[in-house]
Amino acid sequence: QVQLVESGGGVVQPGRSLRLSCAASGFDFRTYAMHWVRQAPGKGLEWVAFISWDGRHKSTVDSVKGRFTVSRDNSKNTLSLQMGSLGAEDTAVYYCARDFSQKYTIDFWGQGTLVTVSS
């Protein structure tokens, strides 16, 4: 079955960096685009980043542009999110999610990993 397992969350000081990973299994990862979505405490879901199946096309929400970079390693079935210049507003549960091919939406989500930005 489809599995997406995020890792790398934790407590990080403001201004520092953190790298999240997502291990995918149960499907042909190399043929699917992927997303990162986050949910701040007590807030709603926010789309964060997209990467095409081959990694050639990437996009991020304006609030993280220039600070977050999405990447993937299809040989290792792994999705990553490199986060820099972290601020309190980046505190959230970060979800790795699979793109529903040709439907411009998400069809499967991981359980999420919590990132807390605090001194």
Added chain:
Amino acid sequence: QSALTQPRSVSGSPGQSVAISCAGTSTDVGGYTYVSWYQHHPGKAPKLVIYDVTKRPSGVPDRFSASKSGNTASLTISGLQAEDEADYYCYSYAGSNSWVFGGGTTLTVL
């Protein structure tokens, strides 16, 4: 990239129907047929219940239906059941490989 507008909460008794609106603009909801809805129980992964404005994924009961008119989409849940109590989010493609969520609606089954 402003969040789509949803009511913060709705409620209904078992067996009743409720509707959740999702207001966007011509650059997201109104501009594409790519509106989805998610059911999210706190602490769990969100679940896709509607995609392509009106389609239900396999396994989602037909009590869940949806529509769109202009810049506003709607999700209707009929025959409310206790397990429907959750947060619901609309989600729309907004062009140039970008997407936007609604602010979320908490459904309470009375």
